[in-house]
Amino acid sequence: MNAKRILSKIVGLTQTAIGGIIMIFAFFVFYNIFNMQTVFGFTAESIGLYLWAFIIFGLLSVISGLFLFYEQ
Amino acid sequence: MAEPQLKRELGLIRVTMLGIGGTICASSFVIIGYAAGLVGYAIIPVVIICGVISLLTMLSYAELGTAIPLAGGEYTWAKVAYGGFIGFLTGWFEWLSNMFYAAISAIGFAYVISYIFPQINIPLAAVIVVFIFALVNLRGAKQTGTAQTVITTIFLIILVIFVLGGWSQAQTSQPAPATGQIGLIGIFVAISYLFELYLGGEAIAAAQAETKNPGRNIPLAIVLTSVITILVYATVVFVAVGIVPPEILSQQPSPIAFAAEQAMGPAVGILVTIGLAIAGLATTNEAIMAQSRVLYAMSRDGYLPKKLCLLDKRFCTPYVAIIVGSIFTAIFAATGLVNFVVYAVNLGFIIGFSIVNLSLIKLRKIAPHLKRPFRVPLYPLTPIAGLVTCVFLALFIEPTVLVLGFELCIVALLAYYVRMVGYNRFRIAFGGISLGLGSLVAFVAYLLGTNSIVLQGVAPAVSTLVFYVLLFISIVQILAGILNLSASER
Numbered sequence: 105m106n107a108k109r110i111l112s113k114i115v116g117l118t119q120t121a122i123g124g125i126i127m128i129f130a131f132f133v134f135y136n137i138f139n140m141q142t143v144f145g146f147t148a149e150s151i152g153l154y155l156w157a158f159i160i161f162g163l164l165s166v167i168s169g170l171f172l173f174y175e176q
Numbered sequence: 177m178a179e180p181q182l183k184r185e186l187g188l189i190r191v192t193m194l195g196i197g198g199t200i201c202a203s204s205f206v207i208i209g210y211a212a213g214l215v216g217y218a219i220i221p222v223v224i225i226c227g228v229i230s231l232l233t234m235l236s237y238a239e240l241g242t243a244i245p246l247a248g249g250e251y252t253w254a255k256v257a258y259g260g261f262i263g264f265l266t267g268w269f270e271w272l273s274n275m276f277y278a279a280i281s282a283i284g285f286a287y288v289i290s291y292i293f294p295q296i297n298i299p300l301a302a303v304i305v306v307f308i309f310a311l312v313n314l315r316g317a318k319q320t321g322t323a324q325t326v327i328t329t330i331f332l333i334i335l336v337i338f339v340l341g342g343w344s345q346a347q348t349s350q351p352a353p354a355t356g357q358i359g360l361i362g363i364f365v366a367i368s369y370l371f372e373l374y375l376g377g378e379a380i381a382a383a384q385a386e387t388k389n390p391g392r393n394i395p396l397a398i399v400l401t402s403v404i405t406i407l408v409y410a411t412v413v414f415v416a417v418g419i420v421p422p423e424i425l426s427q428q429p430s431p432i433a434f435a436a437e438q439a440m441g442p443a444v445g446i447l448v449t450i451g452l453a454i455a456g457l458a459t460t461n462e463a464i465m466a467q468s469r470v471l472y473a474m475s476r477d478g479y480l481p482k483k484l485c486l487l488d489k490r491f492c493t494p495y496v497a498i499i500v501g502s503i504f505t506a507i508f509a510a511t512g513l514v515n516f517v518v519y520a521v522n523l524g525f526i527i528g529f530s531i532v533n534l535s536l537i538k539l540r541k542i543a544p545h546l547k548r549p550f551r552v553p554l555y556p557l558t559p560i561a562g563l564v565t566c567v568f569l570a571l572f573i574e575p576t577v578l579v580l581g582f583e584l585c586i587v588a589l590l591a592y593y594v595r596m597v598g599y600n601r602f603r604i605a606f607g608g609i610s611l612g613l614g615s616l617v618a619f620v621a622y623l624l625g626t627n628s629i630v631l632q633g634v635a636p637a638v639s640t641l642v643f644y645v646l647l648f649i650s651i652v653q654i655l656a657g658i659l660n661l662s663a664s665e666r
Contacts, residue, residue, distance in 0.1 A: 112659050119610070119656045122649055144642070145634040160587065161613060168606040168656055 109175065116172025123165030130158035186386050188393045190325050194383060195401030197328035198376030198462035200335075200408060202284040202452040205432045207372060208413055213426025215366045222366045223373065223413050227406035229569075230374035232562035233529045234402050235552045236536045238395035241381040242549040243539070245390040249381040250528045250535075251470055255477065257535035257542070261592055264479050266531045268588040271470040273524030275501055277375070278463035279508040280521060282306050285456030291430055291449050302509035309461045310502035313468060314488065314495055327458040334451030335408060338432065339415050342439040346418020368572035373409060375525050376459060377401045379466045391549030464502060471497035479592070523581040526570050533563040586612055607660030614653030621646035 133140045134155045140146070146154055186194070212219040240253045250270050255263030279302070286301035312323050380397045384390050387397075416425060416435040428434040430449060437445030472494035475484030488495040536559045539546065552558045586609050623629045624643050631639050 108659075115652060115656050115659055118652050122652060143634070143638065145631045164586065164590070164606070164609050164613060165653070168610045168660060171603050171606055172656055172659055 112172045112175050116169045116175070118169070120166050120169030120173060123162040123167075123169060125162075126158050126165065127162035130155050130162065133158070186383060186393075187388050188397060190322070191380055191383065191387050191393055192397040192400045192404075193325040193328045194462055194465075195377040195380040195397055196332075196404055197325075197455075197458035198379040198466070199374055199401060199405045200328075200331065200455055201281055201376065201459035202288050202456035203280060204373050204409070204455075205412070205452060206284070206430065207370065208409070208416075209425050209428055209431030211366045211370050211426075212413070212417060212422035212431070214369070215362055216422045217417055218363060219366070219417060219422060220410060220414055222363060222370060223409045224406060226367055226370045226373055227402060227409065229367070229562075229565045230377070231399075231402040231406075232558055232565065233532060234377055234398045236532050236559050236562055237378055237381045238398040238550050239548055239552045240532065240536055240539070241384050241394040241398070242391050243546050245384045245387075245394070246473070249378060249384070249466075249470070250532050252473055253535040253539070254531050257538040261589075262531070264474070264592045265585070265588050266528060267470055267474045267479065268591070269524040269527050269584070271467050271474070271501070272584065273521050273528065274463045274467035274470065275505050276508060276521045276524070278306065278309075278460050278467060278501075278505045281456050281459035281463060282505070282509045285453050285460065288430065288449055288453045288456060291433065292446060299510045303506045305457065305460055306464070306502055306506040306509050309457070309464050310498055310505075312461060313464050313498050313502075314493055315491055323461055327454050327461070331451050331455045331458065332408070334447055334454075335412060338436050338440075338444070338448055338451075339411050341444060342415040342419050342435065345439045346415045364568075365572050368569045371526065371569055372522055374402070374405060375521070376462060377405070378525075378528075379462045383465065383469065395550035464498065464505065467501045467505070468494055468497040471501055522573065523584075526566055526573070527581070530563055530566045533559040533566070537563075603660050607657045607662075609657070610653050610660060611657030614650045614655075614657055617646050617653060618650035621650060 129140075132138060133144065133146055134151055136142075141148070141151065208219070208223070211222065215222055237249075241249070244253055244256060246252050251263065251267030254266035282302040282305040283298065285305055286296065286298040289301060290296045290298060377398060380387075380394060380401065384394055387393050412432060416432055419435045419439045420428075420431075425431045425435065430452065433445045433448045433452065436448040471480065472485050474480045475482060475497065484497045484500065485494060486496045487493065536552065537556060540555065589605060589609065620629075621643055624631070624639070624646065631642065634642075
C-alpha cells in the first residue's frame, strides 16, 4: 500500500467520521440534547435552517469520505 | 394516438391576473410593515423604485417569452443561451424558488387566517391549502387561470375599499416627525429587503406554452402586471402610512389590516384580513403551477426522470410534476421553517433574474435572427441595468442566505452529475463538492476568527474551540477534494 493510498484511507475515514458526527450533532441541536442550543447560541427560530445545513453537509462528507476509503 | 400537449387557453386578462395574483401576496403586506420601520415615510418611493427595478428584468422576460414560447421560462432560455450546467442550475433554482414560494404563501395564508381563528393548526392548514390547489392545477390551466382571475379580482376589490376608505384620513392626518437618519445604505437595505414584493409576475413567462397569441399577450401581460402592482403597492402604502405612522405600522403582524381597522373599524380590518388570506391562496396556486411547468420542462429535456413530463390524457396537465412538486411543497409547508423558505425564495429569484438578463444579452449575440415579436427597449442598457441592480441587491442580502445558496448549488451539482454524467464520474463531482465545502468552512472560520461574525451568548472558550474545529474540518474537506479529483484522473 503506497503513501497516497494510506493518506486516502486516513482522510476518507476522517471525512466520513466528521460527516457522521455533524449529522448526529444536528439532531442533538434540534432536540436540544445536552442543552446544545444554549451552549452554541442557536436561536429557536434558526434551528430548522441549521438542521438542514448540517444534514446536507454531513451527508455529502460521508459519501465523499467513503469514496476515498474504498478507493479501487 | 397523438401525444397530449399543453393547451393554449389563457387569454390576456387571465394571464395578467396570473401575474398580479402571483405578485400581490399576503406576505408582501407583512414585509411592507417591517420596511416602513426601516425607512419611515421613504417607504413610498422605495416601493416604487423596487417596482421599476423589477420592470427592467420583466422586459427581458417579455422579449425572451415571445422569442422562445416554450414551457419552462427562465430555465428554457438559459438552456438555449448557455446549455449544460447553467441551464440545469437555472431550472433547479427556479423550481426550488417556486416550490418554496408556494410553501411560504400557504404558511402566510394560515397565519393570516389565525388572526380570525386563533385556534387553527397552522402547519395543517398550510398543507391542506397546498393539496387543494394541487387538485385545482391537476384539472388544467383554464381552471387554474379562472381560479386566479376570481381570487385576484376579489382581492383587488378589497384593496380598493381600503384605499377609498382610508384616503381622506391619509390626506388629513399630520405626518409623524422622523425619528432618525435613514441614509442611502438604509434605503438600499430596504430595497433589497422588499425585492420579494414584485416576485411572482414571472409566472406569466412560465405559462407561455398555454397562452393564446403569446407574441402579443406575454409582453402586454408582463408590462400590465408591473404597472398595476406598482400602482397598487404605492397607493396602499401611501394610505397605510397616512393612517398609522410607520414606526407603529412596523410593529403590527398584519400592518394593512391594522391600518384598515384604525381608519374604518374592526369590520374592515377583518375584510382586509380575508383579502390577504385570499391573496395567500392566489400565490400558492400560481407557484404550484409555475413549479410544475419547470419540472415538466426539465424532464422533457432529459435533466430529470422522464415520468415527470407525463401529461394527463383528459386535462393535458403535467400531473406527475404537479403531484411530486406539491408533495415537496406540503412537506416544507408542514415544517413551518419560515426563515429557511423565505431565504431560498429571495436568493433563487435573484439568481434567476440575473441569468435571464444574461441569457437575453447572449441570445442577441448568438441568435440575432431569432424572431422577436417584442424587443427590449434601449438594448443593451435595459438588461445590463437589470443585471447590475440584481447583483447590487445581492450585496445587501444576509450572509446566511448566501451560505444557503452555496449549499443549494452543491446539491444541484450533485443532481446534475447523477443524471447527466453517470456513476463512473461521481468522484469528480464529489471532489469538487468537498473542495467547495472546505472553502466554505474555511470562509466561515475566517469570519469567526476575525470577529466578522459573533456567536451570540457563547462563552469565548467555546467560540475559540468552534474556530479550531472549523479549521480542521476545512483542511480535511479540501484534502479529500484534492484526493478524489486526482484519483479520478487516473
